[in-house]
Amino acid sequence: MIIYGTALLAACHLLGLFLGDLLGSLIGVKSNVGGVGIAMLLLIFARLYLHKRGWLPQETEQGVAFWGAMYIPVVVAMAATQNVVAALRGGPVAVLGALGAVLVCGSVIALLNRGSSQHAWQPEAETPQDPLA
Amino acid sequence: MQMLEKVLAHNGLVTAFLLVGIITWLSARLSRRLTLGRVHGSAIAILIGLGLAYYGGVLTGKQSGLADISLFSGIGLMGGAMLRDFAIVATAFEVQVTEARKAGLIGACSLLLGTVLPFIVGASIAHAFGYRDVVSMTTIGAGAITYIVGPVTGAALGASSDVMALSIATGLLKAIMVMVGTPFAARFLGLNNPRSAMVFGGLAGTVSGVSAGLAATDRRLVPYGALVATFHTGLGCLLGPSALYLATKAIMA
Numbered sequence: 420m421i422i423y424g425t426a427l428l429a430a431c432h433l434l435g436l437f438l439g440d441l442l443g444s445l446i447g448v449k450s451n452v453g454g455v456g457i458a459m460l461l462l463i464f465a466r467l468y469l470h471k472r473g474w475l476p477q478e479t480e481q482g483v484a485f486w487g488a489m490y491i492p493v494v495v496a497m498a499a500t501q502n503v504v505a506a507l508r509g510g511p512v513a514v515l516g517a518l519g520a521v522l523v524c525g526s527v528i529a530l531l532n533r534g535s536s537q538h539a540w541q542p543e544a545e546t547p548q549d550p551l552a
Numbered sequence: 553m554q555m556l557e558k559v560l561a562h563n564g565l566v567t568a569f570l571l572v573g574i575i576t577w578l579s580a581r582l583s584r585r586l587t588l589g590r591v592h593g594s595a596i597a598i599l600i601g602l603g604l605a606y607y608g609g610v611l612t613g614k615q616s617g618l619a620d621i622s623l624f625s626g627i628g629l630m631g632g633a634m635l636r637d638f639a640i641v642a643t644a645f646e647v648q649v650t651e652a653r654k655a656g657l658i659g660a661c662s663l664l665l666g667t668v669l670p671f672i673v674g675a676s677i678a679h680a681f682g683y684r685d686v687v688s689m690t691t692i693g694a695g696a697i698t699y700i701v702g703p704v705t706g707a708a709l710g711a712s713s714d715v716m717a718l719s720i721a722t723g724l725l726k727a728i729m730v731m732v733g734t735p736f737a738a739r740f741l742g743l744n745n746p747r748s749a750m751v752f753g754g755l756a757g758t759v760s761g762v763s764a765g766l767a768a769t770d771r772r773l774v775p776y777g778a779l780v781a782t783f784h785t786g787l788g789c790l791l792g793p794s795a796l797y798l799a800t801k802a803i804m805a
Contacts, residue, residue, distance in 0.1 A: 452789075453786050456783050459640070459647070459779050462644045466645060489635075490640065490642065490763075493631060494598065497636055497764070498631070499618040500618060500628050502609060503606040503609055503724075512677060516696045529740055
């Protein structure tokens with residue numbers, strides 16, 4: 420049943436966010452600490468466990484895979500709800516602060532990723548259908 | 553016409569699915585026709601989204617972009633934190649555990665660097681533009697981490713509302729730059745394997761920027777980047793009003 424997969428995803432999502440809130444309040448932060456990350460780890464372990472026991476038929480997997488594939492459309496919707504006007508109105512401090520942060524971090528990323536390119540993945544095969552699917 | 557409008561408005565989420573579907577279709581065509589597939593369709597779709605957000609913001613004068621137009625309020629639900637997190641968690645299903653474990657340490661290091669470096673840049677630029685008091689510097693610096701860390705830090709320290717707005721603007725601009733720039737900088741950044749995606753997730757910050765940027769680069773990298781980036785806001789909110797504030801205070805004293 421597809422709903423089993425979606426329900427498993429929901430359970431991991433809720434438990435992860437709850438643990439993230441708990442972690443946040445334990446260390447006295449007014450924010451969720453890594454809730455989504457914890458939820459992702461839970462889902463990874465749940466998959467490994469269920470797979471080993473053979474309790475993960477393909478239909479159940481589809482209940483998760485659908486939402487994974489909906490990810491990019493959701494991001495497009497998210498982009499459409501950003502406060503772009505305010506961001507552009509911030510003036511030079513905001514622009515320079517953001518640009519500086521992006522450039523510095525970009526350089527460090529490039530530096531750290533030197534030498535790891537021998538593990539490069541093959542470029543994504545161009546699918547004949549919609550690349551956003 | 554009025555009846556159609558009523559149907560669309562009453563079925564906000566479904567309208568949003570349709571709208572995003574149309575945007576996606578349009579950007580896939582633009583990608584193939586105008587750029588011969590060189591610019592990923594998702595990158596164009598995200599740009600169109602940001603453009604629509606600007607339009608919505610100008611039209612209504614409110615803060616949630618297109619979602620403030622009542623006809624498109626469903627886009628707020630679709631792009632809101634709930635469905636966004638739900639979909640991000642779902643991408644974890646494709647994570648290869650061995651890959652993720654190999655990069656665990658470097659992911660954590662980049663997370664710390666990704667918090668401290670933007671803060672230093674943001675606080676220095678605030679200082680250069682005349683925001684000399686420690687609270688303002690810390691708030692704007694925190695905004696350069698993510699647009700959530702900024703206001704959380706500012707609220708904790710009691711920053712003024714214009715400084716808060718500036719700090720949110722800094723974080724938003726950073727997220728937008730990451731969203732738009734990542735596909736173009738992917739080769740320079742070495743973004744072609746899970747390890748590099750985790751480094752990217754830690755350093756580039758903001759779940760929205762990282763996940764959209766990676767989505768527009770190579771969809772398979774998204775879960776690795778998001779896995780690290782999700783700790784970014786939490787770590788920033790932890791360090792901003794405490795360690796980073798105290799360090800700034802100590803340096804400025």
